[in-house]
Amino acid sequence: MQNDSQVYRLVKGDDGLQLKKSSQAKAALRPHDIRIQVHAASLNYRDLLPMRGPIDDTRDGLIPLSDAAGAVLEVGSAVTRWKVGDRVAPTFFSGWQSGPFKKDHLATALGGGSIDGVLSEQIVVPEHVVVEIPAHLSYAEAATLPCAGVTAWHALVERGGLKIGETVLIQGTGGVALFALQLAAAIGAKPIVLSSSDQKLKRAIGLGAWKTVNYRTQPDWDQAVLDMTRGAGADHVLELGGPDTFERSIASVATGGKIAQIGVLTGFGPTPNLLPVQFLNANIHGICVGSGAHFSALNRFLETHRIKPVIDTEFTFDQIPQAYDHLASGQHFGKVVIRL
Ligand SMILES: NC(=O)c1ccc[n+]([C@@H]2O[C@H](COP(=O)([O-])OP(=O)(O)OC[C@H]3O[C@@H](n4cnc5c(N)ncnc54)[C@H](OP(=O)(O)O)[C@@H]3O)[C@@H](O)[C@H]2O)c1
CATH class of the missing domain: 3.90.180.10 (Medium-chain alcohol dehydrogenases, catalytic domain)
Known part of the structure; x- marks a missing residue:
C-alpha cells in the first residue's frame, strides 16, 4: 500500500x-x-x-x-x-x-x-x-450524490412529500436541478425547468421535463409558470437562485405550495418581500443538504428506478x-x- x-x-x-x-x-x-x-x-x-x-x-x-x-x-x-x-x-x-x-x-x-x-x-x-x-x-x-443528490431528495421527498401529478419548478440545469428533475420525473410529478439555454432545455425534456422556460428570453418566467398551470402556480419550487429569483419564486408558487430555500446562485441578499407567502398559505422549507439516512434513502430510490446521475x-x-x-x-x- x-x-x-x-x-x-x-x-x-x-x-x-x-x-x-x-x-x-x-x-x-x-x-x-x-x-x-x-x-x-x-x-x-x-x-x-x-x-x-x-x-x-x-x-x-x-x-x-x-x-x-x-x-x-x-x-x-x-x-x-x-x-x-x-x-x-x-x-x-x-x-x-x-x-x-x-x-x-x-x-x-x-x-x-x-x-x-x-x-x-x-x-x-x-x-x-x-x-x-x-x-x-x-x-x-x-x-455526484452526497451534496447535490441528497439536497434534491431532502427538499422534494423528505420535506416536500412530492406526489404523483404535482408540479415542480426547478431553476437551472446544474447539479441539484437535474437531480430534482430526475427524481420528480421518476415519482410521476410534472417538472418545469428554467434555463438560460434552449439547447439545455431540449436535453431537460429528454430527462422528463413537463414544460420548460428560457429565463433569459422570458425574464417574467413566473408569469409563464402561472400560464402553464392555468393560474394555479407550481406545487413545489426549488429556490436555487437567491435574491434575483426569490420574489418570482413566490409569485410562481401555488396556494399551500412549498418553496425549498436552497441556493445562492445570484448572491446572499437582500431578503424578499414575504407578505405574499401569507396570502398563499404557502410554506418555505430551509434545506441544508441532508443526513446519512436521507442519503441511504436516495440510494434505494435510485437503485429501484435505475436512475443514473x-x-x-x-x-x-x-x-x-x-x-x-x-x-x-x-x-x-x-x-x-x-x-x-
Ligand atoms: N442549501 C443546500 O444545502 C445546498 C446544497 C447544494 C447546493 N446549494 C446551492 O444550490 C445552488 C445550485 O447548486 P449546484 O451545485 O447545483 O450549482 P451548479 O451545478 O453550478 O448549477 C448552476 C446552474 O444554475 C443555473 N442558474 C444560474 N443562475 C440562475 C438564475 N438566475 N436563474 C435560474 N437558474 C440559474 C444555471 O443553469 P442554466 O445554465 O441552465 O441557466 C447554472 O448552470 C447553489 O447556490 C448552491 O450553493 C445549496
Missing part, C-alpha cells in the same frame, strides 16, 4: 485562495476508522464560494470538496460495518447521520470551514460516516483548476466530476 497520497489544499496567498497540490503522509487508523481509496470526486457550486466570498471562514491549507466515492482500502481494528473492497461515499455532514438537524451539525460539513474534505487520493473517516453506493452506479456517478464532464486529478473553471463558467449540464 502506498505511504503517501496526493492531495489538493486551499492555500491563502496575496491573490486569495489558491489550489495547491502536495503529498500527504499516510494517517494512522483509529479502531473505528476506515481508509478509502478515492476513485472519483465531484464539484458543487459551494466549492466556488470560498474563492468568491463573502464567506471566508476557510482554514488555510484546507482540503476542499465534500463529494467523493471510493473503495474501502483498510479497516481499523474495531470496524464491524465495512470490509476491504466495499464501495462507499462519505456523507456531507459527518455529524448528521439520522434524526432531526441540529445546529452543531453545520460545523461538521466536509471540505468547508475547518473540516478537511475529499480532494485527496485517500481519505480516513470513522466507519459510521459513509454509506454504501448504489450497485448500478460507477464511482464517477456515485461521487447526469455527468457533464470528467476531469483528471491533474486538471482540478480546469474543473473549477468549467463549473464557474456555467456551461455545464449536470455534474462536473474528477476521476482519480
Whole structure:
C-alpha cells in the first residue's frame, strides 16, 4: 500500500485562495476508522464560494470538496460495518447521520470551514460516516450524490412529500436541478425547468421535463409558470437562485405550495418581500443538504428506478483548476466530476 497520497489544499496567498497540490503522509487508523481509496470526486457550486466570498471562514491549507466515492482500502481494528473492497461515499455532514438537524451539525460539513474534505487520493473517516453506493452506479456517478443528490431528495421527498401529478419548478440545469428533475420525473410529478439555454432545455425534456422556460428570453418566467398551470402556480419550487429569483419564486408558487430555500446562485441578499407567502398559505422549507439516512434513502430510490446521475464532464486529478473553471463558467449540464 502506498505511504503517501496526493492531495489538493486551499492555500491563502496575496491573490486569495489558491489550489495547491502536495503529498500527504499516510494517517494512522483509529479502531473505528476506515481508509478509502478515492476513485472519483465531484464539484458543487459551494466549492466556488470560498474563492468568491463573502464567506471566508476557510482554514488555510484546507482540503476542499465534500463529494467523493471510493473503495474501502483498510479497516481499523474495531470496524464491524465495512470490509476491504466495499464501495462507499462519505456523507456531507459527518455529524448528521439520522434524526432531526441540529445546529452543531453545520460545523461538521466536509471540505468547508475547518473540516478537511475529499480532494485527496485517500481519505480516513470513522466507519459510521459513509454509506454504501448504489450497485448500478460507477464511482464517477456515485461521487455526484452526497451534496447535490441528497439536497434534491431532502427538499422534494423528505420535506416536500412530492406526489404523483404535482408540479415542480426547478431553476437551472446544474447539479441539484437535474437531480430534482430526475427524481420528480421518476415519482410521476410534472417538472418545469428554467434555463438560460434552449439547447439545455431540449436535453431537460429528454430527462422528463413537463414544460420548460428560457429565463433569459422570458425574464417574467413566473408569469409563464402561472400560464402553464392555468393560474394555479407550481406545487413545489426549488429556490436555487437567491435574491434575483426569490420574489418570482413566490409569485410562481401555488396556494399551500412549498418553496425549498436552497441556493445562492445570484448572491446572499437582500431578503424578499414575504407578505405574499401569507396570502398563499404557502410554506418555505430551509434545506441544508441532508443526513446519512436521507442519503441511504436516495440510494434505494435510485437503485429501484435505475436512475443514473447526469455527468457533464470528467476531469483528471491533474486538471482540478480546469474543473473549477468549467463549473464557474456555467456551461455545464449536470455534474462536473474528477476521476482519480
Ligand atoms: N442549501 C443546500 O444545502 C445546498 C446544497 C447544494 C447546493 N446549494 C446551492 O444550490 C445552488 C445550485 O447548486 P449546484 O451545485 O447545483 O450549482 P451548479 O451545478 O453550478 O448549477 C448552476 C446552474 O444554475 C443555473 N442558474 C444560474 N443562475 C440562475 C438564475 N438566475 N436563474 C435560474 N437558474 C440559474 C444555471 O443553469 P442554466 O445554465 O441552465 O441557466 C447554472 O448552470 C447553489 O447556490 C448552491 O450553493 C445549496
